[in-house]
Amino acid sequence: MNRRDFIQFGSAAAACGLAPGAFANDGTVTTAIYPGSWEEAYRSIVAPALKRDAGVELRMQSLWAVDQIAKARAARGRAPFDTFILDPGPRVTAIESGLFEKFDASRLKNASKLPPGMIDAHGVNVAGQFVGIAYNPKKFPKPPTSWKELFAEPYVSRLGLTGFQTTFGTVSIIEIAKAFGGSETDVEPFFTELKKVLPKVAVIGNSASMPSLFQQGQCDIMYTNTQTVGTLKAKGVDIEMAVPSSGLIAFFTTFHIAKGSKNVDNAYKFIDTAISTPMQQQLMASPYFMAPVNSEVSLANAGLPLRSLDEMKNMVQHDWTKINPLRAGWIERFNREVAR
């Protein structure tokens, strides 16, 4: 064992621990799940169905996408959970790091119900997410119509900004940069404009606290996903989603099987249950508003910003293979620009 192996083994031992359910094939499956509405939805809807239909008990580890990657990388092939749930950026990172088992679509009974392109060799789409501008209709009877307007009055002094730590934050900032002449890989115009308006911006916060800050009136406009808007609306918060002239941003949330999982059979059963028609139908309903990937699910009256899954092709999408290598630099730059 050389010094590098020793350090990596030690880090793995320290970071991994012995997560229950991750190593024993005992009628359970452990999935990573996003904290908040995702965890709530899967605990109340998917877990009982999986137990009833497949006899598998669902255990959950509440982790954001970046934390899942950090844990799995630390564990070096002994992931503390059986399945990942990820957004496009962390998904690319995980693929590059070799954190997934090869995905076999033939093991899913419901695979045929998903449109082409929803399953690949790495994993399967489980929900669509749409990002736009959330605003308080009582404070702004006239919503903004473009990303550019966020940096002008009356919006900028009530704006809640988040950085590049999340998928929705990163893609929103890219769209703001594009509105000022930037591109998917050039966010310099965003930083230039941010410098001009920084003292006016109401909130520069982390993604986890933004819904609370919006609810408490600390800010009245922010970029976020339709799911957050739906959840807050269901709680009685004055909030609406404005669609920028360039269109809503769309991306898929995906499931993947962790490399080294000892519960691969149960992991497929879990994923199969999650993409089944009844589950997708229930996850789409209030208060979760998860856009379905199953073509048998009707989107009529779902409160989602699209009538069919095909419409997602016309929405704004991003290439994370280009974004990922630049993201660390952007995060560091954002820290320096916004710090007092």
Next chain:
Amino acid sequence: MRGLAMRAGEGALVLPLFLTFMLLFAAPLVLLLGVSLHNDPELEQWGLLTWKKFVQDGFYWQATLDTLRLGATTVVAAVLLGYPLALTYLSLGERGQRILLFIIIMPLLLSVVVRTFAWIVILSHEGVVNQTLLALGLTAAPLRLLQTELGLVISLTQIELPMLLLPLIAALSRLDRNLFDASSILGASRWRTLFKVILPLSLPGLIAGCTLVFASSTTAFISQSVIGGNRLVYLPLLIWQQTSVVYHWPMAAVISIVLLCTVLACLYVINLMGRKSMRYLHV
């Protein structure tokens, strides 16, 4: 010879504890140091480049100073608020003391996350504080309390206050009440008794409390990121970013070591000052 053999036997009794300590405490620190001595996130190249980047970058130094200042400010605020409260505890009867102790301990039974988010409700634009100030006509527009160091210190003071109060009350409770009577019989005013008798004798508890508050507030990642937001950059936020978003473990390890060492150095200074004060006060 027999004495040596006995000492060896005693050493063998301590060995399991020593080995456990080494495994669970020292080994992770050695690993942390090892990870910090890499130039690349893949941990393939040994070197001091990451340390060099940290040392040569003023942004990191500023974040370090801000973190230590936050700890110091919170300690001062907690002492100013906590010491009178501890003295109040001392002056109460047994029932009153039980009630006050329960009030002090109660926040510890709640998650720090819940307490932090409660401060959002209190300090926000439409929160209790701003609504009260507006209703009383003391301000024309809501004050900005969230995402400021003032708001963060206010919330951290409340969150960390039990950490200061518990050792302080324990120290004060051990004092012989006859000393206060002796002090006043000898002509000392109440203030003189406080500064010449009570304060010096309560210093061990006060130092222990300050130590806990300082260590806890400098590393309070949740409160710092939720109440402070991204305008206030402290070392715990940078560690999280480097670990979980950027995946640059060497830099995360460097920042962790800097945080650990600077906090330990400050705690050493607090203890040293405390010990020197005690010596001076007893002269």
